Each structure stands twice: as C-alpha cells, then as structure tokens.
Amino acid sequence: MIYVIPLVIGFLMILPLGRSLFAPLSEYMPSLGNERGRVFSGLLLTCVAGMAVSFQTLWISSKISEGGNFCASNSILSCDDVIGNVEYNVDPIFGMPWGGIGAAVFCILLYLVYSSSKEPNADWVSSYLKMGTYLTFAGFFVIALLVFYEFKMEKICQYCTTAHFANIAAFIGFLRLMRMNQSKEWNTI
C-alpha cells in the first residue's frame, strides 16, 4: 500500500483528468497549475514509487534466498512463490534479479525526468523524453514475459504488479510530455 498511494497519485497527475483534481493545490504548489508541471510532478512520483517497489522486490528475493519467508501464501497472491522461483526470478540472459533490473531502469527514468523538469527548455530535453518513452515502451515486453511467468506459476506477485503498473504509468507520462514538447505550447501549457 505504501507504494500504491504515491503511484496512484502520480498516475492521476499524469492523466488529463489530473487538471481538475489537482488545480486547487496549485495555489500552494505552483508547478501543479500547468499541464507540463503536473505531468512532470506525476512522473517524478511514479518513478520514485517504481524504484522503491523494485528495491523492495530485490530485498524480498535476497531474503528468500536466505531461507526466510516474506509473503508466502496459499492463495493466488503469493509474491514469495514468484520472486523465490529460481527458474524465473532472474533475467534469462545475464542472470540479474528482476528487482535489480527494475530499480536500475526506474533510476534511469528518474534521472531523465528529474533533469528534464529542472531545465525544460534545454536542447537535450526532447531527446531525454524520447529516451524515456522508448525505455518504458521496451518495458512492455519485459512485463509480458513476467506476466507469462506468473501465468505459468498460477501465482501473482503484488510487488511486481505494482512495478509493472509504474512502468505503464511512466510510459503514458513520457509520451504525453514528448508530445507536449513537440507542440508549440511547451512553454504555455
């Protein structure tokens, strides 16, 4: 839940409906008063939540490898069974834990969005936003693979699903910013 709350708030900021939801707060947080600032803020929140939940999955996989349990359950929601499955809990090429890959990717996304938000008119911003869009789009293939693994195991890992949702939210955010940046209203919206 600790990760879901900032993620949902961030996602709402990213979506067009965030305008009506967060407009009243613009008096205290001026950046929320315009579309660009709101999407940047939502994206920052999403990337931080994604990075945190990825670290959590990495921590869980390390704990399980010690022989302990974290969230084992007989129900379909059992992250121990998913993260602790040695056949699927690392990437098939380098053998890196998925949690570590997620943390590193969200770290890169956070860097792209944080630096772009601080200097939105720099000439490198458009390429950073494109990179973020492509990176999160590539994440869809990884999500598809991991959901396939969960389907095979007939178990769902809540933490992993939260990270997947963060990637989808981040993709929407980067895509919206990229389109805004390509329009003439980048500095007026």
Added chain:
Amino acid sequence: MKYTYDDEADIRTTALIRVMALFFVGIMIIATTTSPIATGTKEGERAPALEGEFYNGSSWSDFDLESYWDPTWEAGDISGQWVAIEFMDTDCPYCVQSAEEMGANANDFGGGGNSGWDGAIVNFIASVTELDIGGHDSSRAEMIAFRDKSANSGEDCAGSECGSRPGIAHNFPYIDDFDQDNMKKWNVGGTPSYYLIQPDGIIAWSSAEHSGEELRNAILSLVPRESA
C-alpha cells in the same frame, strides 16, 4: 563580487548525482539487511528444486525437496535432518557397484536405531535418470527392481539381473528423472554423483568438488553427532 558564467553548470550533473545517491542508498540498505545465498549446486549454495514423482516402496507421489528444509536450523544442531542425494542410472555399472555402499549408508545414518550412529539423521534420496548412452534403456519397472532388489524381475541393470545387484534392498525414495530435468538443473556431469545437504538446504558437500572422497567420509566429517 565577480560573477563567472559556468558552461559546465549543467543540471544533468546534479540530477545524476542525486539519483545515483538514491540508488546507492537503496543498494546499501539491501546489502546491510540481507545476506543473499545463490541457488546452485556448488558447496555453500542453496540446493535447487528436485522435481518429479518418487517411488517409496508402495506407490508413486510428487516429490518436494523443500519439505525437508528447516530454515531455523543452526550449525551444530543435531536435531536437524540432513539430506544425501545420489544421481544415478540403473544401467551405469558404477551405480550398480555403489548400490551396496548406498544401502549401507542409509542403514547406518538414516536413523534406523541399530547402527550405533549418534549423529543427526541423514535422509537418502536417489534421482534416477537415463543417460544418453547406447544400452541405457531404463523404465520404472527397472528402477523398482533395482531399488527393491526384486528377484527374477526380468529387468536388466548394466548387463545383469537387477535383483542380483550387490547390497541390500533400498528403503529410501527413488525419483523418476528419466527426462534428465533434475540432472540438467543440477548440472550433473555423470553418474553416480552425490550431494550432502544441510538441514537448511545449503549444499555442504558435493562429490564433484571432492574427487575420490566417499559420501560416507563426508557424512562422518560434516554431520554433527552427540559424541563429537
């Protein structure tokens, strides 16, 4: 006061440092609060799963190696039960020869009560495969005949009648691994191969890392006992 325009004052550097600091804080928290153990088949690693159906002398059931592990076990605790695994092929001459030793080990260290062994119980398991070698045609019937030392079964084990193999009949589980799934997962190069595993699931000894050393000696030197 003199002001100098700094071309290098790029927000990207500051952003990179801040985000990397956040990343390393996360890594440091994980590094200090956990001690991950890799899953593998080398000594000190966590034993991977052993899957398949096993024969217990009367029926076939799904095998679950994890049910043997006790994560709360601590070194020296005599109440924890150890596991010795043999990867074998009933048509491999060396496996036939070692059947006598395996039966004696299971009798002596398996908690039978009459062996004089005062150490922790060692559970024996055989994972039976079919090597891709000419003449190695195994079946469940052959496996049962080998395990139970069934007389006149008509099954052939490495050129002899399975019931005539040396040693006593085995009373430990035999897992059907004819598809070599377990063997590949455990990176077993040949048969027979032996592993001695601690009660917490960590591999304590592997025959691949101790060429020439017998499983019995490994049990005697590694498994804790009251009289030690």
